[in-house]
Amino acid sequence: MAQAKTGDTVKVHYTGTLDDGTIFDTSVEREPLEFTIGGGQVIPGFDVAVLDMAPGEIKVSVIPADEAYGPHSQELVTEVDRERFPADMELEIGQQLQVGLADDQQAIVMVVDLTDTAVTLDANHPLSGQDLTFEIELVEIL
Numbered sequence: 109m110a111q112a113k114t115g116d117t118v119k120v121h122y123t124g125t126l127d128d129g130t131i132f133d134t135s136v137e138r139e140p141l142e143f144t145i146g147g148g149q150v151i152p153g154f155d156v157a158v159l160d161m162a163p164g165e166i167k168v169s170v171i172p173a174d175e176a177y178g179p180h181s182q183e184l185v186t187e188v189d190r191e192r193f194p195a196d197m198e199l200e201i202g203q204q205l206q207v208g209l210a211d212d213q214q215a216i217v218m219v220v221d222l223t224d225t226a227v228t229l230d231a232n233h234p235l236s237g238q239d240l241t242f243e244i245e246l247v248e249i250l
Contacts, residue, residue: 109162110249114146118158119247124240132235140247151176154242161246171240180237185220185230192227199227 112118119140124133135141143149145158153175161167173179193199203219207229221228 111160111162112145112158112246112249114155114159115144117142117144117250119250120158121245121247122154123243125242126238126240132240142250151240153240154244157242157244158246161244163246163248166243166245168241168243171242173237173239176238176240177233177236180232184232185228187221187226187228190223190225190227205229 119142121135121140122133123131123136125131141150145155151171153169153171156175157167157169157171199219199222201219201222205217205219206214207217209215215231217229217231218234219227220230
């Protein structure tokens with residue numbers, strides 16, 4: 109039976125959970141995820157987890173943070189004066205905002221703390237610094 113290798117395009121179903129069992133993403137209720145192994149379309153550890161799987165095979169793989177979304181970087185957390193936001197803008201912890209960067213790029217940040225005078229923004233990926241567990245079913249090698 110064929111086994112998945114680097115360069116193959118595959119379809120998988122997956123369920124991703126955190127250490128506490130919380131499901132953060134799943135493909136179970138939708139179409140399988142299609143990607144090319146080694147193509148940079150998924151986190152590196154997910155590519156590795158699918159290698160050598162055969163169609164119909166199911167496995168559980170724990171992907172450490174450094175092979176997922178990387179470590180949480182304190183350099184990507186910044187405090188901004190509340191005055192820099194429109195006065196009528198309602199902000200809340202956990203809210204995601206799109207902000208402009210100096211090089212005309214855009215970034216998604218999350219509000220992680222609020223005071224009357226400051227807003228703390230975090231540009232880390234929400235899953236950075238976390239080990240991720242995936243149950244993966246290889247549906248098909250295309």
